[in-house]
Amino acid sequence: MSVNESLARNCYHPADDAHIELRQLLSDEQAALLEKVCPAGLFQRDANGRVKVHVEGCLECGCCRLIAGSNILQSWRYPLSGAGITLRFG
Numbered sequence: 173m174s175v176n177e178s179l180a181r182n183c184y185h186p187a188d189d190a191h192i193e194l195r196q197l198l199s200d201e202q203a204a205l206l207e208k209v210c211p212a213g214l215f216q217r218d219a220n221g222r223v224k225v226h227v228e229g230c231l232e233c234g235c236c237r238l239i240a241g242s243n244i245l246q247s248w249r250y251p252l253s254g255a256g257i258t259l260r261f262g
């Protein structure tokens with residue numbers, strides 16, 4: 173099973189508020205780091221080079237929090253109860 177097939181088996185319950193927020197001005201190095209660390213590929217640069225995070229598909233693994241830290245992330249928390257990912261196995 174490919175990674176994308178495996179990710180597609182998960183069930184997501186979007187929250188009203190984003191549980192991950194980025195700092196406003198990120199360098200190219202910081203943007204590249206975010207793109208590299210997220211196993212779900214949720215950090216992407218737009219046409220202007222500004223980084224966006226698509227939190228709806230978050231695996232809540234914490235990799236971005238551990239590796240990027242507070243210089244890059246404004247905030248990171250788990251989604252509120254009832255929102256976020258539900259893992260499916262098998």
Ligand code: SF4
Pocket residue numbers: 192209210211212213214225229230231232233234235236237
């Ligand atoms: S917690 Fe994991 S899946 Fe979610 S944005 Fe960070 S690295 Fe990606």
